[in-house]
Amino acid sequence: MSSLKRITALSDEISKNSKTVTDYLSEKGLEAASFDVDGLAEFPINPSDEEAFKARLALIAATRELHDLSLGPKEGLRYLAWDSANQLSLQAVYEFKLAEAVPLSGSISYQDLSEKVNVPMLNLRRVIRHAMTNHIFHEPEKGFVAHTRTSRLLLEDLPLSSWVGFMTNDLWLPIANVVKAMKKWPGSGESNETSVNLAYGTDTNWFDWLQEDKDLAKRYGLAMQAHGGGEGFAISHTVNGYPWGELGEATVVDMGGSQGYVSFAIAEQFPKLNFIVQDTAGMRVSSTIAKVPEHLTDRVQLTTHDFFTPQTVDAQVYFFRWIFHGFSEKYCIKILQALTPALKTGAKIVINDGTLPEPGTAGYVEEKSMRTMDLFMQITVNAREREVDDWAELFKQADERYKFLKAWKPEKSRMWFIEAEWTG
Ligand SMILES: C[S@@+](CC[C@H](N)C(=O)[O-])C[C@H]1O[C@@H](n2cnc3c(N)ncnc32)[C@H](O)[C@@H]1O
Numbered sequence: 001m002s003s004l005k006r007i008t009a010l011s012d013e014i015s016k017n018s019k020t021v022t023d024y025l026s027e028k029g030l031e032a033a034s035f036d037v038d039g040l041a042e043f044p045i046n047p048s049d050e051e052a053f054k055a056r057l058a059l060i061a062a063t064r065e066l067h068d069l070s071l072g073p074k075e076g077l078r079y080l081a082w083d084s085a086n087q088l089s090l091q092a093v094y095e096f097k098l099a100e101a102v103p104l105s106g107s108i109s110y111q112d113l114s115e116k117v118n119v120p121m122l123n124l125r126r127v128i129r130h131a132m133t134n135h136i137f138h139e140p141e142k143g144f145v146a147h148t149r150t151s152r153l154l155l156e157d158l159p160l161s162s163w164v165g166f167m168t169n170d171l172w173l174p175i176a177n178v179v180k181a182m183k184k185w186p187g188s189g190e191s192n193e194t195s196v197n198l199a200y201g202t203d204t205n206w207f208d209w210l211q212e213d214k215d216l217a218k219r220y221g222l223a224m225q226a227h228g229g230g231e232g233f234a235i236s237h238t239v240n241g242y243p244w245g246e247l248g249e250a251t252v253v254d255m256g257g258s259q260g261y262v263s264f265a266i267a268e269q270f271p272k273l274n275f276i277v278q279d280t281a282g283m284r285v286s287s288t289i290a291k292v293p294e295h296l297t298d299r300v301q302l303t304t305h306d307f308f309t310p311q312t313v314d315a316q317v318y319f320f321r322w323i324f325h326g327f328s329e330k331y332c333i334k335i336l337q338a339l340t341p342a343l344k345t346g347a348k349i350v351i352n353d354g355t356l357p358e359p360g361t362a363g364y365v366e367e368k369s370m371r372t373m374d375l376f377m378q379i380t381v382n383a384r385e386r387e388v389d390d391w392a393e394l395f396k397q398a399d400e401r402y403k404f405l406k407a408w409k410p411e412k413s414r415m416w417f418i419e420a421e422w423t424g
Contacts, residue, residue, distance in 0.1 A: 003069075010066040017059040021045070024052035035135045035148045037104070041157075047412040061364035089130035091168035093137075094161065098128065099147070099154035102137065107146035159229065162222035170216060173199035174379050189328025191381040206380045211282075232366070232414030235265045238321060238352050241410030242417050244270045250316035252350075253278060255307050255335075256323040259290035260300060267296050276313055278305035307335050311342035318343075321352040321415075325373075326383050329394065336398035343422040349395075354385045355407060355416035366414060391418045399424075 001009065024045065025032055033040045045052045068076050093099065096117045102108055110128070114121040128137055128145055137151045147155070154161045177195035185193040191205040202209050210216050227233065249272045254263045257277035267275055281304045283289075292300050305311070308331075311318070318339055324332050339349070356370050374385040386394070388407045395402035401424035409416045 007066065007069060010062050010069070013062040014059060014066065017055040017062065020055035021052055021059060024049065024055075033149075035138075035150060037147045037149055037152055039149045041149055041153055053412070057363050057365050064364060085130060086134060087168050087172060089127045089134070090136070090164060091172065092127040093131050093151070093154065094165045094168055096124070098137070099151050099161070102145050102147055102151065104147055104152065104155070107140050107144035109144050111143075113145060157226075159222045159226035162219045163226035166219050166223035170219065171376075171379060178375075178379055189330050189382050191327075191383070194382050195379050230414075232369075232412060234413075235262055237410050237413035237415060238262055239265050239269055241413055241415075242350060242352070244273060247316060248272055250274070251276065251313075252317040252319050253311070253313050253315045254319050254321070255305070256320065258283060260292060260302050261290065262321055263300050264293060264296060267300050271299075273299070275300045276315065277302045278307070278313075280304065280306060308338055311339045314342055314344065315347065317348045317350055319350045319352070323353070324351060324394075325354050325377055325385050326381055328383050329397070332394055333398045336395065336402065340399055340401075340422075340424070343424060345422060345424065347422040349402070349420045349422070351391070351418040352415055353418065354414070355391070355409065355418070356385045356387045358387070369414060388418075395420045 030044045033043045047053050101116045110125045114124045135150045137145050138148050140146045174195040177198040181195040181198050251274045254277045260277040263275035263277050284304050377383040392404040395404045403421045403423050405419040407418045
């Protein structure tokens with residue numbers, strides 16, 4: 001397609017998809033998301049409303065491409081490289097607690113704000129004015145700062161503001177050390193040979209290291225909550241995306257199942273299933289242990305088991321959600337091998353995890369999200385997201401008696417199901 005035609009096609013697509021979205025919202029008497037301080041922080045489009053849901057994703061992809069095309073490759077690359085300044089202004093907003101210091105209604109002068117947060121006026125004003133180019137705060141009249149819906153989220157949504165702090169504060173130095181780590185430890189799958197180790201001068205792996213700092217551990221936990229609340233990661237996809245009902249009366253071992261919240265959700269909907277939720281001893285101390293809801297106590301048990309040690313529980317299904325993407329091949333193979341002592345012929349291994357789409361096959365939003373997640377797994381733990389073929393290979397390498405069955409992505413989910421069977 002000629003470059004002129006591409007621009008016209010994109011703008012037509014944008015106009016068509018905006019109309020689909022706005023028609024859908026106005027028919028329901030709803031508003032769109034907005035930067036207005038009292039506006040909506042999210043589009044109220046139910047994923048089951050296929051047309052509007054898909055139109056919005058197409059709108060994001062087309063506006064992004066048209067934006068980049070309008071810049072052109074040369075200017076685009078210049079911008080791309082120095083857009084790390086976005087991280088800088090966002091970090092300053094987080095670190096100086098500016099969302100708390102700006103009043104929710106009305107505005108505050110830069111001078112008063114500067115005194116309130118104890119940051120010199122000129123430095124403060126420039127980071128805020130840069131943040132404003134990303135819709136964080138606005139300047140209703142010259143010299144005054146007021147909230148937008150985006151900055152208000154930093155004030156009111158603790159998991160999301162923790163995500164911001166975690167990414168801009170805690171992971172910024174590691175990000176700057178990834179290439180250095182790749183040169184120092186080429187191809188390493190060890191979780192203590194990462195950019196985090198270089199950035200913070202530690203030999204300890206990421207999870208142990210972050211537990212040493214209570215504030216960081218808390219911020220990480222909240223940030224992961226914000227990530228789990230992101231589009232496509234809801235537990236409902238785990239509950240509805242696998243034919244749990246076809247298992248009949250069965251026991252599922254939820255390995256690395258944390259405090260059991262995923263098992264609770266599946267158990268609620270499938271009354272014939274029993275769950276053994278295994279996690280490390282550290283997750284079973286009184287300060288972290290969740291209560292099993294009263295009506296599920298006879299079907300869900302929280303237990304302790306290290307998945308690198310031989311499995312002893314006899315079950316029909318061994319379930320892993322968000323486990324394998326946190327480990328390199330060597331360790332994933334160890335986890336699968338440690339299962340084999342307990343496996344009976346026909347036992348299923350069910351994995352619910354990220355999977356990289358074949359390049360160009362997923363929409364822009366999903367592709368970008370999964371590619372970014374893949375990089376973050378490298379940054380923190382030298383792990384990776386996998387393609388479908390990689391999953392099949394993983395089972396093969398662990399033990400020839402594993403038979404890889406299939407991998408699929410429930411519609412609208414960003415997480416996949418990967419299923420294998422024990423034939424031994
Ligand atoms: C990313 S979380 C996933 C939790 C849960 N499956 C979910 O979907 O939200 C990883 C979990 O694996 C657990 N874990 C890490 N190492 C483990 C090990 N060696 N044995 C058992 N569980 C482990 C962690 O404590 C944590 O609960």
